[in-house]
Amino acid sequence: MLQVESITKRFGGVVANSDVSFSVDEGQIVGLIGPNGAGKSTMFNMISSIFPPTEGNILFCGKRIDSLPSYKVAPLGISRTFQNLQVFKNMTVIENVMVGQHMRTKQNLSGVASMLLGISKNERKVYEEAMDILSFFNLELLYDQKASSLSLGKLRLLEFARAYATEPKLLLLDEIAAGLNHSETSEMSELIKRVRDSGVTILVVEHDMDLVMSICDKLVVLDQGMKIAEGAPKEIQANEAVIAAYLGAEIEEEVV
């Protein structure tokens, strides 16, 4: 479904990604992991067309997407969440989700002008659909709250719900569990599996190893911009290079 072909990204003299290739198959949950500064977020930003790669191609369903403007990627079926939370904070929870439905609904300026009294049928349908999405993500009781009043855990759920509302084929989750407590994290991993079961392919960047190991079908490990391993969680846990670069360091710290 998604093919990343020998991607290199340079920011001036800094090489953030160097010749990285991997693929994501339909129906999988794939994890992109690596220590800080490995180039995971850079890769994510290129897949969602925030900025283009310096070299290489990114193909989605056989189509090149690496040089599209970012608003054209969503209609193809790619949606994402943001590590640093980009919730629309002056809008209510349900309005956030309704923006997610934006491109699936049509209403031009003349339609707006003619909508002099009452609400168009369309608007009502969008509203009801948004409510369904909110209950899928256990947010239905907060629907009329300003997003800025939500806790971090709820904000992460809202980002997830908003991205899901675009009806993506591929969903990119950027550290969706960062800052969550243990029970919230396990709730999140259940949710990710449920979303996958509803027919969405998922690519996650994640630091929480328990989460990654329990939900992912495949892992891609980056270190200092290069891919050092790819495979099932079990294989990755046993991989020497990965242990040296990443897991090993973490275990050593824990021992000390």
Add this chain to the structure above:
Amino acid sequence: MKLRGVQQTKWWGVVVFIAAILIFPLIVTQSFFITQATFAGIYAIIAIGLGLLMGYAGQISLGQAAFYGVGAYTTSILTATWGWSPWLSLPIALLVPALLAIVMGYTMSRLSGYYLAMATLALGIIVHGLLVEGKGITMGASGFYGIPQLSLFGMTINQGVPYYFLVWFFVLLVLILSLNIVHSRVGRALRSIHDSEIASSSMGVNTGRYKMQVFILSASFAGLAGWLFAHMSYSISPSAFTFDASILFLAMVVLGGSGSVWGALIGALLIRMIGITVHTLGEQFSFITSDSEHVIYGLILILVVIFMPKGLFPTVIDWFKNTSIKRAEKKSSVPVTPIKQSVSE
């Protein structure tokens, strides 16, 4: 039909607004105040457009007076020089400022940061310069005269109460149109751009195009105001379309509250009232000159930005909401918490 949790047009507000328009000339009969109220309506149209641009597209224009002037001069030239009917020149007076906005928008390809503010500032100065220097067409600094009056069904719409109603009818149209835009899917998209442009475009919102559309709309509104202004008086001069006027429009929006259609309208009324007050005081006290007006507008801008950055209207609304919640708490002696925790916690 009410959809809770979604911003919607409150129609009772529109009804109150219409009532106020109808009642005003019954209470206030002095022609001076009717004329001032007519001017306030013309400014309100510009302020609403600028409010949409600032509050919903997150852009600042320092050159709305240019679009206002282009609209006024377009209709003046078409009607006085070329003998068109004013009603025929109305769409052109909307279209020419819109085209100007399109050209500006495209040259700056993506309207971001403060580039639009700088570019519109320059536009304002250029347009003013052209109006003064283009003597062959605009009759220069002394002003363009001979603009025909409007007439409807064979009756001339005179300055005074008839023109007051005409202007405020257009304000009503602009208001309803703006409220509908703001409370639609398009408005939601615009508000989302204001909060996080990057997330907005990841949801498939073509952010550049929407910002451009709002910019064009605000230019058209200013053009409409220019059309109304030109046909109200027999003559117009470039002095009405200076940088000072652009700052005045900005002050209206900032005072009333950008991001609120009602706020822009109220801001326009308040600024106009302050102007009249200063003017009246100036007749009694010689130390109050017309320059004091600008000092006061400057002070207002500073005070509003420091003490209520959201602007007057949204601040007052929030205050009302908070006190009503507190009152409800006192009555029931149990805190009314609008936030219900979700099941999982």
